[in-house]
Amino acid sequence: MEPAAAQPCAACGDDACAACRACSYALCRACLDEDTAEGRTTCARCGGEYAAAADPAHGSDGAEAEEMESHHATGGLRGRVTMGSHLSDRQDAVSHARTMSSLSGIGSELNDESGKPIWKNRVESWKEKKNEKKASAKKAAAKAQPPPVEEQIMDEKDLTDAYEPLSRIIPISKNKLTPYRAVIIMRLIVLGLFFHYRITNPVYSAFGLWMTSVICEIWFGFSWILDQFPKWCPINRETYVDRLIARYGDGEDSALAPVDFFVSTVDPLKEPPLITANTVLSILAVDYPVEKISCYVSDDGSAMLTFESLAETAEFARKWVPFCKKYAIEPRAPEFYFSQKIDYLKDKIHPSFVKERRAMKRDYEEYKVRINALVAKAQKTPEEGWIMQDGTPWPGNNPRDHPGMIQVFLGETGARDFDGNELPRLVYVSREKRPGYQHHKKAGAMNALVRVSAVLTNAPYILNLDCDHYVNNSKAAREAMCFMMDPTVGRDVCYVQFPQRFDGIDRSDRYANRNVVFFDVNMKGLDGIQGPVYVGTGCCFYRQALYGYGPPSLPALPKSSVCSWCCCCCPKKKVERSEREINRDSRREDLESAIFNLREIDNYDEYERSMLISQMSFEKSFGLSSVFIESTLMENGGVPESANPSTLIKEAIHVISCGYEEKTEWGKEIGWIYGSVTEDILTGFKMHCRGWRSIYCMPVRPAFKGSAPINLSDRLHQVLRWALGSVEIFFSRHCPLWYGYGGGRLKWLQRLSYINTIVYPFTSLPLIAYCCLPAICLLTGKFIIPTLSNAATIWFLGLFMSIIVTSVLELRWSGIGIEDWWRNEQFWVIGGVSAHLFAVFQGILKMIAGLDTNFTVTAKATDDTEFGELYVFKWTTVLIPPTTILVLNLVGVVAGFSDALNSGYESWGPLFGKVFFAMWVIMHLYPFLKGLMGRQNRTPTIVILWSVLLASVFSLLWVKIDPFVGGTEPVNSTNCNTVIC
Numbered sequence: 001m002e003p004a005a006a007q008p009c010a011a012c013g014d015d016a017c018a019a020c021r022a023c024s025y026a027l028c029r030a031c032l033d034e035d036t037a038e039g040r041t042t043c044a045r046c047g048g049e050y051a052a053a054a055d056p057a058h059g060s061d062g063a064e065a066e067e068m069e070s071h072h073a074t075g076g077l078r079g080r081v082t083m084g085s086h087l088s089d090r091q092d093a094v095s096h097a098r099t100m101s102s103l104s105g106i107g108s109e110l111n112d113e114s115g116k117p118i119w120k121n122r123v124e125s126w127k128e129k130k131n132e133k134k135a136s137a138k139k140a141a142a143k144a145q146p147p148p149v150e151e152q153i154m155d156e157k158d159l160t161d162a163y164e165p166l167s168r169i170i171p172i173s174k175n176k177l178t179p180y181r182a183v184i185i186m187r188l189i190v191l192g193l194f195f196h197y198r199i200t201n202p203v204y205s206a207f208g209l210w211m212t213s214v215i216c217e218i219w220f221g222f223s224w225i226l227d228q229f230p231k232w233c234p235i236n237r238e239t240y241v242d243r244l245i246a247r248y249g250d251g252e253d254s255a256l257a258p259v260d261f262f263v264s265t266v267d268p269l270k271e272p273p274l275i276t277a278n279t280v281l282s283i284l285a286v287d288y289p290v291e292k293i294s295c296y297v298s299d300d301g302s303a304m305l306t307f308e309s310l311a312e313t314a315e316f317a318r319k320w321v322p323f324c325k326k327y328a329i330e331p332r333a334p335e336f337y338f339s340q341k342i343d344y345l346k347d348k349i350h351p352s353f354v355k356e357r358r359a360m361k362r363d364y365e366e367y368k369v370r371i372n373a374l375v376a377k378a379q380k381t382p383e384e385g386w387i388m389q390d391g392t393p394w395p396g397n398n399p400r401d402h403p404g405m406i407q408v409f410l411g412e413t414g415a416r417d418f419d420g421n422e423l424p425r426l427v428y429v430s431r432e433k434r435p436g437y438q439h440h441k442k443a444g445a446m447n448a449l450v451r452v453s454a455v456l457t458n459a460p461y462i463l464n465l466d467c468d469h470y471v472n473n474s475k476a477a478r479e480a481m482c483f484m485m486d487p488t489v490g491r492d493v494c495y496v497q498f499p500q501r502f503d504g505i506d507r508s509d510r511y512a513n514r515n516v517v518f519f520d521v522n523m524k525g526l527d528g529i530q531g532p533v534y535v536g537t538g539c540c541f542y543r544q545a546l547y548g549y550g551p552p553s554l555p556a557l558p559k560s561s562v563c564s565w566c567c568c569c570c571p572k573k574k575v576e577r578s579e580r581e582i583n584r585d586s587r588r589e590d591l592e593s594a595i596f597n598l599r600e601i602d603n604y605d606e607y608e609r610s611m612l613i614s615q616m617s618f619e620k621s622f623g624l625s626s627v628f629i630e631s632t633l634m635e636n637g638g639v640p641e642s643a644n645p646s647t648l649i650k651e652a653i654h655v656i657s658c659g660y661e662e663k664t665e666w667g668k669e670i671g672w673i674y675g676s677v678t679e680d681i682l683t684g685f686k687m688h689c690r691g692w693r694s695i696y697c698m699p700v701r702p703a704f705k706g707s708a709p710i711n712l713s714d715r716l717h718q719v720l721r722w723a724l725g726s727v728e729i730f731f732s733r734h735c736p737l738w739y740g741y742g743g744g745r746l747k748w749l750q751r752l753s754y755i756n757t758i759v760y761p762f763t764s765l766p767l768i769a770y771c772c773l774p775a776i777c778l779l780t781g782k783f784i785i786p787t788l789s790n791a792a793t794i795w796f797l798g799l800f801m802s803i804i805v806t807s808v809l810e811l812r813w814s815g816i817g818i819e820d821w822w823r824n825e826q827f828w829v830i831g832g833v834s835a836h837l838f839a840v841f842q843g844i845l846k847m848i849a850g851l852d853t854n855f856t857v858t859a860k861a862t863d864d865t866e867f868g869e870l871y872v873f874k875w876t877t878v879l880i881p882p883t884t885i886l887v888l889n890l891v892g893v894v895a896g897f898s899d900a901l902n903s904g905y906e907s908w909g910p911l912f913g914k915v916f917f918a919m920w921v922i923m924h925l926y927p928f929l930k931g932l933m934g935r936q937n938r939t940p941t942i943v944i945l946w947s948v949l950l951a952s953v954f955s956l957l958w959v960k961i962d963p964f965v966g967g968t969e970p971v972n973s974t975n976c977n978t979v980i981c
């Protein structure tokens with residue numbers, strides 16, 4: 001192994017003096033000495049031996065190191081309790097189940113006898129306590145331990161803050177918005193005049209082409225309207241987390257509402273366990289009162305690998321979580337924390353920090369070794385299936401046919417962290433799968449989690465993350481609570497959506513993976529209407545909103561109007577009752593009218609009947625679990641004190657059985673909605689139809705971060721899946737064009753935006769036609785526009801200008817960069833002519849033939865080679881249409897030039913017009929071309945492109961000038977009279 005002279009120390013960042021022979025894990029002198037002093041002489045990462053930089057003498061070959069590694073890995077596992085023995089229905093697992101007292105004291109509706117909100121009382125008593133504490137705190141300040149951030153912030157001034165609102169809307173300044181709107185209106189008018197001109201001036205010499213182009217243009221105009229108007233009144237928001245703390249307290253006696261975190265994972269080979277583990281660790285370490293946090297991991301692949309790595313992770317969390325909290329580090333996902341390229345010593349004056357960080361890093365490396373060993377072991381499934389450590393076979397050996405599994409790690413009665421503090425519960429859930437039962441992919445998994453969590457912890461809020469989206473801002477849950485727990489804002493909020501942000505995307509974001517335009521422009525626009533759409537991850541739900549109810553401040557919708565389009569049947573009666581009562585009653589009604597068939601219970605008396613009615617109707621919507629049904633009635637969450645942990649686990653197993661949802665409203669009206677691979681859009685849409693609003697929350701430090709596919713093929717397949725989901729919704733009963741007019745609760749601009757999200761794939765058809773047009777024009781010499789008159793020139797220029805100006809003004813209010821905007825434009829074309837087209841056909845096929853589409857999980861990057869993924873190239877049929885269009889246009893340009901050369905000076909003018917359009921297409925497809933080129937583009941692709949182009953032009957030029965071949969007339973030299981001059 002090379003001496004690590006130039007390497008920085010892996011633990012503290014100083015110049016390293018020694019490195020591991022096997023894996024070049026480097027340490028500096030001080031860290032090495034400390035390691036030796038603590039009796040550790042081998043590498044933390046691989047277990048190999050160190051070599052001093054000055055003295056690379058000790059011999060240790062690769063094989064030896066390898067042996068060490070494997071020894072290390074098994075050694076790590078051997079000491080642990082057998083995990084298998086804790087599975088689900090075993091008695092000892094039961095003891096981990098947690099009982100939680102039902103929660104009180106949230107929201108303004110909870111008042112004390114004098115009618116004063118309880119939280120105000122809290123604040124006052126808090127104030128007193130604070131004053132008492134002050135004296136002792138002063139003494140404590142002399143100690144080395146830095147006070148936790150919250151305590152520094154909390155002084156009297158901030159206590160008065162407790163009465164202030166917890167968030168604020170920051171309107172976008174008038175002088176940015178007014179011109180923006182004016183230009184939109186102007187663009188609309190110019191567009192109208194432009195269409196008038198286009199329609200009244202047909203090109204008779206190329207009628208078909210003209211017709212096609214006009215139809216395409218009208219469609220583009222229409223889709224522009226769908227896209228533009230939901231951005232009419234964008235807003236920004238700001239939260240005040242310190243006020244939240246002042247109002248609801250922090251630490252043990254805090255009245256913050258509990259939150260259940262959901263993580264979904266399905267295939268440990270495509271979604272590496274280390275990534276999932278990092279997500280889990282970041283959740284367990286989140287900055288929130290511990291006893292209010294639970295983390296549920298759904299494993300749809302029923303993989304023992306996922307289970308075992310979770311057990312490892314639970315163990316590691318016992319060190320990691322106290323470390324994060326002690327030093328308030330960010331982010332709290334170790335992989336990403338340790339790979340940060342920043343000076344971590346800045347602002348961290350604590351003397352033991354360096355030492356502990358170093359130890360932590362070492363522990364993490366060891367942990368990683370164990371996880372990697374598990375992964376390596378899992379590569380080849382043994383013939384007889386997996387065997388757990390206690391010798392029994394793993395119940396999930398057949399992922400399509402296995403019982404439900406639940407395992408509770410950590411938590412109240414389970415292991416505590418190394419400082420003796422409690423840890424959040426971590427629950428492994430793998431729902432039952434049997435052949436013949438639909439499992440509904442991610443939506444089904446989330447619904448199973450909704451029920452399990454309702455039975456075990458029943459937090460009033462649910463925060464869901466994909467396995468690859470870790471918590472990047474440990475205050476994320478608090479940010480969400482700034483809306484949810486603010487009585488003036490939160491009452492009708494069904495969810496708080498955070499933008500998706502990504503790590504590890506190439507600097508130029510070649511395939512618009514960041515989706516900046518969507519997350520920073522469209523979503524802000526929606527927030528000004530009824531709220532952002534739900535995008536599947538990084539979203540905090542109000543649990544009650546998932547149960548199919550409407551918002552508390554609105555009367556319940558009559559059942560018929562929820563799912564039909566009659567709006568005449570909901571008379572707005574004014575009843576003098578408290579909102580709460582109305583709400584309660586209406587829920588009952590909702591359920592009763594929804595499902596109940598009276599004839600069945602004719603022979604009971606009045607009272608019994610009404611009891612039965614309500615019970616049966618609940619069961620018909622929520623399924624046959626009385627524990628679960630009871631939990632739904634607890635609006636502020638919590639499980640009954642009396643509940644027995646062992647029955648709870650049994651019940652939890654019951655609610656994840658595969659037949660549980662049969663003949664219920666799950667997936668139809670309740671929970672995540674089935675029927676589309678983009679279940680997220682559908683789920684959010686249903687809530688908005690019921691009258692809920694959602695909130696867009698963009699903390700300065702991104703709340704969550706994920707990974708995105710960065711190679712062309714994977715990206716196109718992701719886009720294909722999204723578009724397919726939209727087409728599915730389009731053909732379903734939930735199509736926003738027709739669905740949910742009932743209560744009139746979906747604002748019309750919001751509806752416009754939902755329509756946009758489901759019709760956009762269809763734009764691929766006109767887009768493909770339009771992208772072919774310039775090539776066809778160049779090849780045939782015809783053109784789609786007649787000779788321009790002066791007026792026409794004005795309309796053309798006006799349209800062109802207004803397009804540019806709207807974009808510029810949009811950039812100005814949203815603050816995004818021009819590059820992001822341009823990438824988005826490009827990818828709109830690339831996706832449009834490939835993935836969207838396929839989605840339309842697959843969607844139609846699915847509708848006609850009932851062919852099911854499978855959810856291909858996006859592979860997550862694993863390797864360390866930076867952006868190596870970007871150049872991975874896999875050939876798929878999706879690539880054919882854009883390649884064809886590209887080649888057509890390139891050939892067209894060449895042919896056009898050759899033709900112009902052939903027919904003399906006067907044809908250069910018309911050529912310019914056509915080449916302009918062709919170049920428009922080529923420029924948009926340029927990133928695609930780069931992708932096609934794959935890795936070899938060490939020399940910039942543009943060079944290759946231009947050289948091919950110029951070579952052809954010049955060779956043709958030469959051929960044309962050559963008098964001997966002058967006689968051969970190419971097809972394209974026919975009439976050019978009707979084109980622009």
Ligand SMILES: O=c1ccn([C@@H]2O[C@H](COP(=O)(O)OP(=O)(O)O[C@H]3O[C@H](CO)[C@@H](O)[C@H](O)[C@H]3O)[C@@H](O)[C@H]2O)c(=O)[nH]1
Nearest residue numbers: 264265266300441442445466467535536537677678857858
């Ligand atoms: O049968 C399944 C299939 C998928 N998943 C999970 O679904 C998530 C999303 O899958 P991914 O392949 O990462 O899709 P993306 O395209 O990256 O996801 C975006 O788009 C999806 C809708 O298509 C949303 O569900 C996601 O939340 C959103 O991040 C992952 O956590 C998977 O583990 C399951 O739990 N069960």
Ligand SMILES: [Mn+2]
Nearest residue numbers: 466468707858
């Ligand atoms: Mn993903």
